[in-house]
Amino acid sequence: MVTTLVSRVFEALRIGVGFLWTAAWAIVLGLFVTSFVQVYVSKERMATVLGEGDAGAIVKATAFGAASSGCSFGAVAIGKGLFKKGAHVVNVLAFMFASTNLIVELGLMIWLLLGWEFLVAELLGGLVLIVVMAVIVRLTLPDALFDRVREELTARDREAGVTVDPTCGLEGTEAYTLRTDGDETLQFCSAGCLETYRQEAASYGGWREELRSWGGWYKFGNQYRKEWSMIWTDIVAGFLISGFVIVFVPQSVWNALFIQGDGLFVTAENAVMGVAIAVVSFVGSMGNVPFAVALWGGGISFAGVIAFVYADLITVPVLNVYRKYYGWKVMLYILGVFFVTMAFTGFLMELLFDALGIVPNLAGGQTATEQTYFELNYTFYLNFVAFALSGFLLYVYRRGLGAPGQFRDPVCGMRTDETGPSISRDETTYHFCSEYCKRRFESNAEEFEGAHPTVSESSGGAGHDHH
Known part of the structure; x- marks a missing residue:
């Protein structure tokens, strides 16, 4: 049995x-x-x-x-x-x-x-x-029902301080905030969408x-x-x-x-x-x-x-x-x-x-x-090409090749710049892509302190989305 x-x-x-x-x-x-x-x-x-x-x-x-x-x-x-x-x-x-x-x-x-x-x-x-x-x-x-729901949805999001991620259209959060050159504050749903916006701007x-x-x-x-x-x-x-x-x-x-x-x-x-x-x-x-x-x-x-x-x-x-x-x-x-x-x-x-x-x-x-x-058979060879292409894209992303920002987040490896959150320890300043990564660093700094704060470091962490 x-x-x-x-x-x-x-x-x-x-x-x-x-x-x-x-x-x-x-x-x-x-x-x-x-x-x-x-x-x-x-x-x-x-x-x-x-x-x-x-x-x-x-x-x-x-x-x-x-x-x-x-x-x-x-x-x-x-x-x-x-x-x-x-x-x-x-x-x-x-x-x-x-x-x-x-x-x-x-x-x-x-x-x-x-x-x-x-x-x-x-x-x-x-x-x-x-x-x-x-x-x-x-x-x-039922037009009246949907009109009322649209108004309630807008009012509810406004009361809750919900903003729209300009990259994907989902709800943005304060953890992923960017102030533009025009002094406009934008909020994103995730570090990945924030980084996408920076890349598009560049x-x-x-x-x-x-x-x-x-x-x-x-x-x-x-x-x-x-x-x-x-x-x-x-x-x-x-x-x-x-x-x-x-x-x-x-x-x-x-x-x-x-x-x-x-x-x-x-x-x-x-x-x-x-x-x-x-x-x-x-x-x-x-x-x-x-x-x-x-x-x-x-x-x-x-x-x-x-x-x-x-x-x-x-x-x-x-x-x-x-x-x-x-x-x-x-x-x-x-x-x-x-x-x-x-x-x-x-x-x-x-x-x-x-x-x-x-x-x-x-x-x-x-x-x-x-x-x-x-x-x-043909499936094996097509999969080989597909996996190689996926590996190439992952390699480019993880290395941050061509990514905007002069610093590397020690927690996730993502590129960032001086506008993001930062913290100084032992005469070294670490820059983060989000408040989420900063909090992770503060809660367990010893785990991440070995990461170099600049993008010259050859190793990079996998990026993340906090959906």
């Missing part, structure tokens, strides 16, 4: 890690592209552009979202900032859909793990999601010129690190959970939850149940793709699987964020709109693909337990 359990655990880990190995290069490539867009594509005045709810603004919101990060929580936080600044509700929701369904890294992962049919359904369905959502919001939006040309300098690559590396910091837990959890679901969940469970057979009712039930499973799965961002592989392997219909993939914006943790931001009524409204939109779009995609004769057939392929994941 124990031997069987241990062997099944190892098989679950083999499948989960195998999925991760298969998709690693695609995730890295996607985040590389996303980081480039985040660093070099300007998003200024976006909230003003999205103030109207017309078709043109929805298109711009969709493009803005597709060029943004793929983190569900990040999308919700940025959406809150846009909403507070006056963006129309339909544009905020369109941005959130696009930033979690139309991004490069998600598409590549779906293509590798589920197939091109699911990729087409994801991209086409992502656009259909936005259209369906816009129609529902137009017909049902920029001297377009992206071609930037990438010919260490400063440009440092900015790139900093953004790449931040992108990973937002999604790595969801990705790892999603892959590992998928392995255990495939091995340990019996087929009878899937048969009980999802009706088997053909017909419109079966397709509709599977789509609705796919969204429902997503709500309680606690797996968001790109981590729900490997989970979707487990559903597909369990015999769930095309509609149910693709609806599940759409639904990372209404998992329980994300719903709790809506509640904290906007209150129960708006949270329930968003849940209702998103649930109906995602289930209906999944239902529609299966009908369309069935009419075109391109609904994939799982029976012809290998199951997850039959696949061999670690071989000397």
Whole structure:
């Protein structure tokens, strides 16, 4: 019994890690592209552009979202900032859909793990999601409720002294404060965003010129690190959970939850149940793709699987964020709109693909337990290149090559200058990127005193974000 359990655990880990190995290069490539867009594509005045709810603004919101990060929580936080600044509700929701369904890294992962049919359904369905959502919001939006919530949100943030991080649009804190040459005080959500702002202020040309300098690559590396910091837990959890679901969940469970057979009712039930499973799965961002592989392997219909993939914006943790931001009524409204939109779009995609004769057939392929994941093939070589690229960006970031600031924070290794907090000990002045690092130094100075206070030191610590 124990031997069987241990062997099944190892098989679950083999499948989960195998999925991760298969998709690693695609995730890295996607985040590389996303980081480039985040660093070099300007998003200024976006909230003003999205103030109207017309078709043109929805298109711009969709493009803005597709060029943004793929983190569900990040999308919700940025959406809150846009909403507070006056963006129309339909544009905020369109941005959130696009930033979690139309991004490069998600598409590549779906293509590798589920197939091109699911990729087409994801991209086409992502656009259909936005259209369906816009129609529902137009017909049902309680304008008075959202106007009141916007005013309350602004007043609450003002009373709490909340400021907006000019780098990412999230809430800034006093721990990461910068005074500009124009005597303006800016607050940031993290040391990483503060450093990004400093790097942007030190920029001297377009992206071609930037990438010919260490400063440009440092900015790139900093953004790449931040992108990973937002999604790595969801990705790892999603892959590992998928392995255990495939091995340990019996087929009878899937048969009980999802009706088997053909017909419109079966397709509709599977789509609705796919969204429902997503709500309680606690797996968001790109981590729900490997989970979707487990559903597909369990015999769930095309509609149910693709609806599940759409639904990372209404998992329980994300719903709790809506509640904290906007209150129960708006949270329930968003849940209702998103649930109906995602289930209906999944239902529609299966009908369309069935009419075109391109609904994939799982029976012809290998199951997850039959696949061999670690071989000397194209995946190995692509992963080798991807890991080398990631190592290069990490090296540039950790060394601080081209970073602004003449001092190095002894706690985290981040570049800083004389405007930041500092402390003197034994005739040596240490400069810090934030009050957080200063407090850590004061509480355990002996641990960090060996670090040289200037940037000439060859070793550097890994940067951090305090989200």
